[in-house]
Amino acid sequence: MAMTVAEKILARASGRSRVRAGEFVVAEVDLAMTHDIFAATVFDTLLDLGVEKLFEPARVAVVIDHFVPAPTAAIADLHHRVREHVERLGVGIFYDAGEGISHQLLPERGHIRPGMLVIGTDSHTTTYGALGAAGTGVGTSDMVYALATGKLWFRVPETIRFEFEGEVTAPTSWKDVVLAIAGLIGSDGAQYRSLEFGGPGAASAPISGRLTVANMAVELGAKFGIFPADQATAAYLGEADVDGPRPDPGAAYAATHHLDLATLSPLVALPHDVDRVVAASEVGDVPIDQAFLGSCTNGRLDDLEAAAAVVAGKTVAPGVRFLVAPASRTVMEQALASGAITTLVEAGATILAPGCGPCFGGHGGLLGPGEKGISSSNRNFPGRMGSSEAEIYLASPATVAASAVAGKVIDPREVTDG
């Protein structure tokens, strides 16, 4: 029986030769990640249950990424407790504050491989689909169960397939591709389902772009968002070839969409929903107070370079805070070496620590009541980046950078061409 990539991964993980969408399986988890917001709760609960050992410490990852550096004494204490648990349980993969965002670090440091089943106490665990893995978010109780037993139940999802044709041309980017998809199917358009990306346009996607698209799969309600592994995946992993699951011809899809990438232009998601998507050139006159470049969606080297290319030789508009948080220490080093950080700083940007930064409204540059911000992150619902009376516009790094320079939401082509 022909299977989708999601079906193949869940079949393998549950020790079956095949599974069908709608079936309920108990699968072995290849990697389980938790971060500073939930790690202490997860490990405290394990202790309360009398579980002294992790199912397999080498397959457990803990990252301190959300509150970096600790903004309060209470959070510093929380981080301290997380480190104690990590030490006591012998957690195999640990990244302390300042290394970067979990969803950047796990792919970047070689912990994600095609075909893996990965869970995380974070909804953007879908990001690992960029490397052909099935990654999905779970709550703390599910995580406790998985850390104790190595297993978790899953309902095999139906799959929606996207066939990409044509190529993305700068300053349009893969962020615009996923915003276009949000506009097309809506923020619950893939509820309970898996997204599978393919076609010639997908083959042309750099891994950074795949990470952006897979990251936002959850914004469409999806359980997974998978780019089956190919040559680009192998190159990213530093291997000559890579053997990851690919969909069978004739696999059953709930829907198949075709998207010609060449027809896309820079897009913006208006407040307060990711599917309120319009052309950047048609937003109208929206002055901004803050522009944020970063997050697990768009805080990578390619993103910083795209932004630097837009602001080179220009300055941020008066009154605009332009905040940049590289997604990892490695990204920061690369962007220093390439000159992108220097260009951004010369234009007036403030560089924040590698980590989540203000993306989730915890700290590090928030929006006040009545303020407007443009952000390269993934969510714009009320209160996400500070006051619930602030407004957030989501866009690509190039659009964020152009808007920082213009002082209002703008199509990057208006800045680069002029």
Add this chain to the structure above:
Amino acid sequence: MDEVMRGRVWVFGDDISTDLLSPGAYAVDPVEVRKLHVLESVDPAFASSVRPGDLLVAGANFGCGSSRETAPENLKALGIACVVAGSFARIFLRNAIAIGLPILICPDAPLIVDTGDEAEVDLTSGMFRNVATGETARGEPLPPEMRQILAAGGILATLRS
């Protein structure tokens, strides 16, 4: 947990997010505090008027937004017997099952009840019924494996046993 539950109904609309169910400002407070703020920006009287055994009925995409398990936890702490909604956001659905909060997917439920009505929900058959009018709406029962976890009281209860 019974597979058939009868209770007083509270009706809410579409896209009830985890932010509304578990406001971020109280995220790290104990559940006794958190539960007092459930849905306060939609209906300020809800948390103080809801009674154990009540049913919560809502539209599509219930529990969307951040993956906070405190959202179903708060509803359970208020004594909500079951959430009946048109559809659930995936992580909310997982978390509800994980902590043993019964749920039913039933798109037509909001059409046949108003807040204050008495209704009956049958998790095995997926039937939702307005007790006074006798009108019914057919929902999708959860797979038996998920109902087993619910019946055990959640996934950690299955771990203990």
